[in-house]
Amino acid sequence: MLRYIVRRVLIMIPTLFITSALIFTVMELPPSDYFETYVAEMAAQGEKADMSRVEFLKKEYGLDKPPVERYFRWIAGFVQGDFGYSFEYEMPVSDLVGDRLLMTILVSFLTILATWLIAFPIGIYSATHQYSWGDYGLTFLGLLGIAIPHFLLALIVMYFANVWFGLSIGGLMDPKYFNQPMSWEKAQSILAHIWIPVLIIGAGGTGTMVRSIRANLLDELQKQYYVTARAKGLSPFKALVKYPLRMSLNFFVSHIGDVLPTIVSGSELTAVVLSLQTTGPLLLRALQSQDMYLAGSFLLFLSCLTVIGVLISDIALGFLDPRVRLQGGATK
16 A cells, blocks of 8 residues: 555656646746736727836746746746736735635535535435435436526526525625635624525535435345345345445545535636635636746646546555555556
8 A cells, every 4th residue: 555655746746847847838828928917908998007027027027038937937836836917916926815615615515515415415315215205306306406507506596696685695704704804703604605606606516426325226226135135134224335335425425526625626617606705716817818827837736636536546545445456567
């Protein structure tokens, strides 16, 4: 196991190096940079940009240097914890992302937790009561959750909340608490608002997980070891939990590689529709405005989380299922 982990960690280094090079290349592909776009926008509005400040920032952050030099300068800063400077927001990226990152982690963590708590009992029930009315009804609801996009569901919920109750459900807190330090009143406001995006964002994930649990569990229930355990007199619940349920969790554990970046990035379009103070809208805006340090550092951070998540899922699979071998070599 230790040799496997060391080998995977060593493989992660060139993987992240190639990923960072691809991210930087994509950010460099547009013919203009943030400052050229900014000057053009100011000119279109009939205003004159402060060219002295533009030139100062270009020189300060090496935008007048060759691309290769800028790339290594960016990577060196990222490794040291310096994620660069956001030109649009005029502040360091680490300061800009801080509060939004905490809100994103909170929303995503509660969404994942709610998804698991709802999906597992429903998936187990659907598998053990195959083709019953309950199975059909829950399957229909799950398919609705999968079919309806998050942002569309958010628009529908916002419309009916406004028409029926006269409520505005956007945001994660009352406007008066924006940019304010955490307090008991602010925490209460967050708790009062957060359950709506949690349910909306979790709808699709719940439906997908229910279908996956049902399909994997049904496959395990047909295998000989379960039939033999039942024939020997083991109770249905013990036979289910001890064998098929454990084996059907492989997909769940392998999904960890996707969970970590999702916790940080959040559901971008839904966050825009609901006006959530998370990192999703921030990333979309950075990509639109070519705020390269903000967008590039964000994407590279998500890449790091993806690689780490895949490593964790592979190790967990090795412990969960003895059929998964972490060592190479042919089987006899």
